[in-house]
Amino acid sequence: MKFSYVNPTQIHFGQGQIASISHAIPSDKKVLFLYGGGSIKHNGVYDQVVDSLKQHQFVEFAGVEANPTAETLDRAVELVKEQQLDYILAVGGGSVIDGAKYVAAASVYDGEGWDILIGKHQVTDALPIGAILTLPATGSESNMGAVITRAATQDKLAFMAPAVQPKFAVMDPDVMKTLPERQLVNGIVDAWVHTCEQYLTMPVGALVQDGYAQALLSSLKTLGEQYDQRDNDQWRANLMWSANQALNGLIGSGVPQDWATHMIGHELTALYGVDHARSLAIVQPWLLRNQIEAKRAKLEQMGQAVFNLDPSEDLAERTIDAIEHFYQGLGVATQLVEYGSDKEAAINTIIAQLEQHGMVALGEHQAITLEHSREILTAALK
Template sequence: MKFSYVNTTVIHFGVGQISALATNVPSDANVLVVYGGGSIKKNGVYEQVVAALSDHRWMEFSGIEANPTKETLDKAIAIAKSECIDFIVAVGGGSVIDGAKYIAAAALHDGDSWDLVTGKYTVETAIPLGAILTLPATGSESNMGAVVTKRSTNEKLGFMSPAVRPAFAVLDPSAMKTLPERQLINGLVDAWVHVCEQYITYPTGNMVQDGYAEVLLKNLLVLGRQFEQQDDAWRENLMWTANQSLNGLIGAGMPQDWATHMIGHELTALWHVDHARSLAIVQPSLLRAQIEAKRAKLEQMGRNVFGLADSPSLAEHTIVAIESFYQGLNVDLVLSEVPGDKSDAIEQIIAKLKQNGYLEMGENKGITLDVTRTILANAL
């Protein structure tokens, strides 16, 4: 093992922790609070934010989408520049937090904001930001990545920089009480695939990362089976498990895949498929296409996560168990947004992947465009 690991985000976990804003946001900061469609004004979160910032100078920007768009975020970037914003507070799920990261970085860039994701601009500085998480899923509240959609060209791309890792994150599980079932299910699936992308590769002997990943997967299995329960402990465990699934720890020094995400992003960009559901559509087919390269880890997952018995077809049974996990949550495994013949849809996705430079994906770079075409033919 050889790696460097650091996570500088301070986590304030538990009911009532939104009040921590008062002391975690600098008292002399000019603050921009960003959020989504307004649900935070119905569940009490907004009122808590207002109370916590009562001694601060702040303004707000709303309307960040479930898949944040460049077009909307550019409006917030203009405000951040014109109002000399020097601290951003993101209130929402991963999409709002991703959007806040994009705003924080692009506000210090003189060129087009899309330069962040095309690589024309390297993000080395950003406006400091904090996050109040209302929907557990992406782990964006304590990592350095963000994904944004350019609506005009149907592109969904991301960037990473330590400069946009939130200074602090408030994780108050009570904020989840009013979330629709669909969003909670999406959170479970998203966290599950995040772990899988860092775990289902090839054996490394890294006991801590493997063991911790397996614990997180088993947590999500139990939370999925207990979905109807949704008591305080259920919410707490989902929020903390989703955070740990993508805070950098289980991926430290490990081979990682992320091809399911790259392909899934195109389904979201082209047909507005929920991000988590795009992953559930792609992943089983991808695993079957890569089963020989991933067989050892699939077998390990079958034994240690699902409790399956050893057999020559253990890897195949593990993929079926993953599908059963999704089906138990009533998550569709086909692209229902595109009826009938999917051949045109497949070629659209392939064209987008080629345009974005995703010619060889996966931990072994073995997922070429031809392999991807096969994956999509079996998945869609």
């Protein structure tokens, strides 16, 4: 166990905390107020933000997609440069916050923003970012990662840079009151798989990280089982905090990480428009079955610690079944049906995208080859 860890994002958690942005953003900053499709204008969030920014100069940019595209975000970058804005305020879920990270980095770069995603430009500087979280799922509000899509080529790629970590994040569970049920369920699944990607690898004796990951999985499992209580303030607060803790860097410090489910899932989203969280639920059970021997020990640990399963020779197999049943109990499919009529052609397309993006050796052991990915997809496509 050897690592360096810091999380510099200041969290303002709880009801009424949107007002805190009035002093969280320096008053001399010219702010880009970045948001998505306009739902914040119907749930009171927009009015709260505008009221809190009344001492600031700000310009609005709406229309960031659920899977943010470089094409849209490049227009925001142009706006930042034209108006010499110097602070980004992202109001939305992980997609808007990821988009803000792209805008913040691309706005201080003279080249094409997509260079960041293909590794042509290494981000060392960016405009400061603040985030108001409206959809708990990705943890993007207090980490340094972002995933961006280029619609023209159906590429969905990620970048990470300390420079784009938000300076602060407002997390008011009240903003979840008007979220569609599909998005609440997606938040549970997304946070669950984020935790698994850092936990379901191999034993390394990391008692704190393992214990914390198991606590998060148990919390998310309880939230799923108590889904009928989703209108409860406590339920909302627990989901918002669990999703944040799942991907703020702590449970992954000093331990092996996987992320193969995400890499394959990204292609399903880019090619077929599958919700990000639902792409993960489609891929993960089949990936775990494909890699069961490499992951058997941690699957057995999870089965006992999270699902309270009795020890047995098939404990790992039963744990995967329990994960799959957890998704299905939330109404989330664990096989893809949106790929059209030709299964073989769909698999070939996904494999070609994985190869093009360099995803040819995935997982904690870099042992998931394109052939393994093909086997996983063959099982995952119904």
